[in-house]
Structures are given as structure tokens and as C-alpha cells.
Amino acid sequence: MSTAAPSSSIARDLRLLGVAFAYELRKVTAWRAGFVVRELMRSLWRPLVMIFVYRAILVTPEARFGGFDFPALVAYLILAASFEKLLFHQRGLDLADQIFQGYVTKYLTMPVRFFVLALGRFAQHLAVQSSVVAFLWVVGSLLFPQWWPRVASASAALQAFVLVLLGSYCAFLMCFLVNVLAFWLEVVWTLSAMASFVFSFAAGVLVPVSAMPQSLAGALRWMFPYWAVSAPGELFLGRLGTQEFLRGVCVLLAWVVALELLRQLLWRRGLRRHIGAGV
Amino acid sequence: MDRAVSTGHNRAVSEVLIEMRGAGKRFRTWKRREGFGGFFVNLFAREWTEVAALEGIELEIRRGEFLGLIGANGAGKTTLLKCVSGITPVSSGSARMFGCDSFALRDEHKRRLSMVMGQRSQLWWDLPAIDSFRLLREIYSVPRSDFELRLRESAERLQVTDMLQRQLRNLSLGERMKMEIIGAFLHEPDVVFLDEPTIGLDLVSRETIRRYLVEINRARGVTIVLTSHDMEDIEETCRRLVILRQGRVLFDGGLVDLKARTYERRAIEVHLEPSSPGWDAAFEPLLEPFGARLERAAPLTLLFSVPAPAVQRFVPFLFERFAIRDLSIEHHPLDMIIRQIFQQREGGA
Ligand SMILES: Nc1ncnc2c1ncn2[C@@H]1O[C@H](COP(=O)(O)OP(=O)(O)OP(=O)(O)O)[C@@H](O)[C@H]1O
Ligand SMILES: [Mg+2]
Numbered sequence: 207m208s209t210a211a212p213s214s215s216i217a218r219d220l221r222l223l224g225v226a227f228a229y230e231l232r233k234v235t236a237w238r239a240g241f242v243v244r245e246l247m248r249s250l251w252r253p254l255v256m257i258f259v260y261r262a263i264l265v266t267p268e269a270r271f272g273g274f275d276f277p278a279l280v281a282y283l284i285l286a287a288s289f290e291k292l293l294f295h296q297r298g299l300d301l302a303d304q305i306f307q308g309y310v311t312k313y314l315t316m317p318v319r320f321f322v323l324a325l326g327r328f329a330q331h332l333a334v335q336s337s338v339v340a341f342l343w344v345v346g347s348l349l350f351p352q353w354w355p356r357v358a359s360a361s362a363a364l365q366a367f368v369l370v371l372l373g374s375y376c377a378f379l380m381c382f383l384v385n386v387l388a389f390w391l392e393v394v395w396t397l398s399a400m401a402s403f404v405f406s407f408a409a410g411v412l413v414p415v416s417a418m419p420q421s422l423a424g425a426l427r428w429m430f431p432y433w434a435v436s437a438p439g440e441l442f443l444g445r446l447g448t449q450e451f452l453r454g455v456c457v458l459l460a461w462v463v464a465l466e467l468l469r470q471l472l473w474r475r476g477l478r479r480h481i482g483a484g485v
Numbered sequence: 486m487d488r489a490v491s492t493g494h495n496r497a498v499s500e501v502l503i504e505m506r507g508a509g510k511r512f513r514t515w516k517r518r519e520g521f522g523g524f525f526v527n528l529f530a531r532e533w534t535e536v537a538a539l540e541g542i543e544l545e546i547r548r549g550e551f552l553g554l555i556g557a558n559g560a561g562k563t564t565l566l567k568c569v570s571g572i573t574p575v576s577s578g579s580a581r582m583f584g585c586d587s588f589a590l591r592d593e594h595k596r597r598l599s600m601v602m603g604q605r606s607q608l609w610w611d612l613p614a615i616d617s618f619r620l621l622r623e624i625y626s627v628p629r630s631d632f633e634l635r636l637r638e639s640a641e642r643l644q645v646t647d648m649l650q651r652q653l654r655n656l657s658l659g660e661r662m663k664m665e666i667i668g669a670f671l672h673e674p675d676v677v678f679l680d681e682p683t684i685g686l687d688l689v690s691r692e693t694i695r696r697y698l699v700e701i702n703r704a705r706g707v708t709i710v711l712t713s714h715d716m717e718d719i720e721e722t723c724r725r726l727v728i729l730r731q732g733r734v735l736f737d738g739g740l741v742d743l744k745a746r747t748y749e750r751r752a753i754e755v756h757l758e759p760s761s762p763g764w765d766a767a768f769e770p771l772l773e774p775f776g777a778r779l780e781r782a783a784p785l786t787l788l789f790s791v792p793a794p795a796v797q798r799f800v801p802f803l804f805e806r807f808a809i810r811d812l813s814i815e816h817h818p819l820d821m822i823i824r825q826i827f828q829q830r831e832g833g834a
Binding site: 226236308314318 | 567570571572573574592593595596598599600602605606607609611612616619620623624625626
């Protein structure tokens, strides 16, 4: 009985993932006005602000900021904002709330791994955000052809995309982990706000990591946010090569393994502690 | 595994599905101090207190039983369900289900149980009920044809067929609860826990739900454990009653036996005119010759328990003492019997 279980349970998990994905997709598109505000508007303001900041810093055409001239910075900011959109973020997972309010208890009596349902959320996020980004890119490159980033080569684009996907999965695991802390802490929201701030900084969303001081940039190259946003951006523009890409894949895979192990540990511990609050 | 063995025309000795042995559950909480200073004290020196929600529970539930679990607020009913269903581990003793430790249930065990909590939706809040059911169908791997059939049948019986497409958040409390119940039975579980499923529902919905539960328990032999503060729920559905008080089992037995105990007594409820003299402790000795007891005294309502043969003499006595607007004589209602159990045990302890 238990020997046949693994393959069939993986098949079941996959099927369930498909169903959860469809369900998440329906949910996110149900509220149309909210969808436009959330997904389109919110991604625009930060790169716009940073473009004005850099305009103010780089007054002359020859002025450089960490090796970037102004048009290169604009291209980089657009890329970084696009990739950051593909990254899973804290708002996408209301797990901490579910833990606080005791809603996870229902999954404990069901023959399902909660993580599979959460993965459905991740898949939905990727699908929706990819479409949004694709849409923004079509519109943007038509409206601002002279500013829009130009890809160095097809393989550069592919490599960048692989890094972003892996990075997004790391971000998802990270979110899950922070949320799971709700089993112990009541300050998860503060923590996750902090985490997302640190994350965007380390990812180079505001300032390219290669434009940061050497020692800091060196340290950030061991972190997954850098490989999820900043590095793919530079790969895309042809500022990094295949060697760097391979290094990025290794770093990200190591992070996936580490985060996954930690996630399993914390989830198991947390459940044991869980009291299925109230009622 | 022992199979169900029939040993009589209506009594079957069936396999034990749920077993608690000396089960206890303690919750550890810390006392929050107030104010700004308290905030810092909280950070460094927490004052822990332990609450014993359950203590030394011995319980055996067999296949096909319909068990009512009652007790005051905070008696430990929900905690007991959580321990048995594996939501939370027991802190002492053991809780087992399907012969397996409750907190280590595997998927094939979980497939055989389901849980409905009156206050916590088991379905997905922002989906139409039908979508939730489809997700449940995947989770429990129910064949499509069985699923459609069961869904149609139970939706008809609970009269919610035309609401399946509506988002759960837009349904009324009663409609939502019916959906929860449909969801709980879709995968034909062997054991169903219902924690206050009728809370806040109107009379008709309650009736409908009770009838549905009784029928499904009879037809499929599903084991049902129900908690409720509504004695009518218990009376009309359960065959066995477990009363909890402060985390301990106060009573465990058949509902019929329980009622038989007071079969030779009657409950007399008296409604007084506003001008009537009220109840006075001085009347207490006057009850003794009748063998009567005062069960409850509200300003304008009195409830007595009287031996059946004494009723004929007791009623004129009441009319002599009070200005009576209305009076009824009945068998003891369940809530009165239960109150008596509480009083007896308290007196004995
Ligand atoms: N998570 C928790 N942390 C601390 N104490 C708890 C927790 N859950 C329950 N308790 C305590 O355990 C006791 C039993 O609670 P439980 O919820 O089982 O009662 P109940 O019988 O379901 O009551 P009700 O009729 O109000 O639903 C109560 O004293 C309660 O305060
Ligand atoms: Mg309760």
C-alpha cells in the first residue's frame, strides 16, 4: 500500500495543483477594478519616481552613476520593475492571517498537503504577472521606443527569465517561511514589511547592485534577491555573461534547497504547536 | 480488523472508530499586562498560566453511533473534537482514530473523516459553493459520477440547489451552513464531527439539517459526533449523550436511559399574573409533602419537578398560592434532566 503511494500521490498533488491554480486564477480576476488598480497602477509609481531621481542626479549627458548613464539606468529600472513584478510577494499569501484566525485547521483534517494549494497560488501569480508584464512591455515599447530596454540576445533573454523564475520561487518560499512564523509570533506583518523592504534593496530595484559599494555588492551576490532581479536585468542588457548566469543558477538552487528544508521544519514544528485558535 | 457483528435486532456491536484513553489537553497562555510598562514586562518576564481544557477523558465511539456532546461554554467540547480529529495533539493520555494516533493520521485515514465548525467556514469564502465542492472532489478523489449524484441529492434535500452558483460570502448563515454540511458528506466519510452546526439558524433550517443528519446516519451508518447548546438538536438526533464539565466527562450514556430515569416525574411550568405573589424561600418546606422540587424560579415563571402521582394534588395547591395565568404539565424536558445531572454531581462532589 505505502510502496505504491509516492508516484500516485505525486500525480494527485499535480492534479490538485492544476485545480488550485484554476481556482486562484478565477479568484484574482473576479474583482476586475481591483485587479487593474493592484496589478497595473502599483507597479508604475516606483520606477517613475526613481527615473526622476536619477534625472536630477545625472544632469549632463556624460554623467555616470556606477557605470550607468541615464538611458541605461532607465532601461535597467524598467527591467528591474518588470522582474520584480514576477517575483512572488508577501501580499500574495494570506497564510499568516489564516494561521491567526484558525483557518488552516481545516486543511489538517483533509488528505491534502497545504503546500500544494499554496503552490497553486504561486502558479497563478506567475501566470497573471507574466501576462501583465507582457502587456506593459507591448504598450511601453510602442509609447517610448527610445527608452525601452533592448535585449542583448535571445539567449540572454532566456537566461534572464530562468533566473527570474528560480528567484521568484525563492521569494515564494521566503514568504511562506515568514508567514509560518505566525505560529509563534504576532508581529508577522511588521516582519514581512521589513523583509520586503530589505528584499527590494538587496534585489537592486532602486539602485543597481553593481552600482553599490564593492563590499556590499560582493555580499549581495550571495543572496537570492540579487539573482532574481538585478542580475537578470544586467544579463538582459548584455552587461553580464553566461558564466555569471551559471553562478546565479547555482546560488539560487542552493537557496531553494535551504529554504525548502527550513520551510518543512518550521511547518511541522508550527503545526505541532498549533492550537487551532479559539472557538 | 474486527468487522461489524450484529448481535440482536437493533443493537449492533461495531468496530471502535474513536478511542480516548486518559486524554488530557493543557493550554499554556501568558497573562498580558496592560500599559506601556506592562509591555516591557511582557517582553522579558511572562507570567505563564496553564488551562486544563480536558482531563482524563475516557471515550469510545463505535461505527454508526450518533453522539451528542454537550456542556457549558468552555467545557472543552471543541477541544475534544480537535484532539480526536488530529487538529491538535493531546498533552497526556491518547486519542486514537481508526486505530491510529489522531495526530499522526495519514491521508487514507483523513479521507474517512470530515469536520464542520459552525463558526469557521470549511469551504472557500470567495468561491461559489459549487467550486469549493469541486476542489473538495479533487482533494478527496471522489469519482465524478458519484460526486454529481451526491451533490444533486443532498442539495435537493437541504433545499439549496439554486444557490450552488452563488459566492459563499453572499449566502445567509443558514444557507452557508447547509453548504458546509453538503461539503462534509460529499466524500462519504465514516466519521463526521459537527461543532455547533445549528448556531444562529432559524427553526426551519435546524429541522432540515437535523432530518438530513439523522437520515444519513441511518442510511449510511456514518458515525456522527455533534455538539450543540440546543437541546432540541440533541434530543431529535442523538442516541448517546456525553456531558462535559470543566474538561471531564460528567455523564456518558444513552438518551433513552437518561429520560427513563425521570419517566415517573413531570415538569410543571407555571406562568404567573404580574399581580401574583412571587416565589419565596419560605414556601420550600410546603413542597416536601408532594415530593416536589423547584427547578427554576424566574420573576413570572416557576418550574417544578413533581412525581407523576402527586400532580393531581399539587396543581390545586399552586392555584391556592399564586395568581396563575397559564400552566403546563409535561415529561421532563432534556435541558431539565441535564440540569439535574449537573446539580447531583455537584452535590456529590
Ligand atoms: N487556544 C487556546 N489557548 C488557551 N486556552 C484555550 C484555547 N482554546 C481553548 N482554551 C480553553 O480551553 C477550555 C475549553 O475550550 P473549548 O473551546 O473546548 O470549549 P467549548 O466547550 O467548545 O466551549 P463553547 O461552548 O463556548 O464553544 C476553555 O477554558 C478555553 O478558555
Ligand atoms: Mg466550542
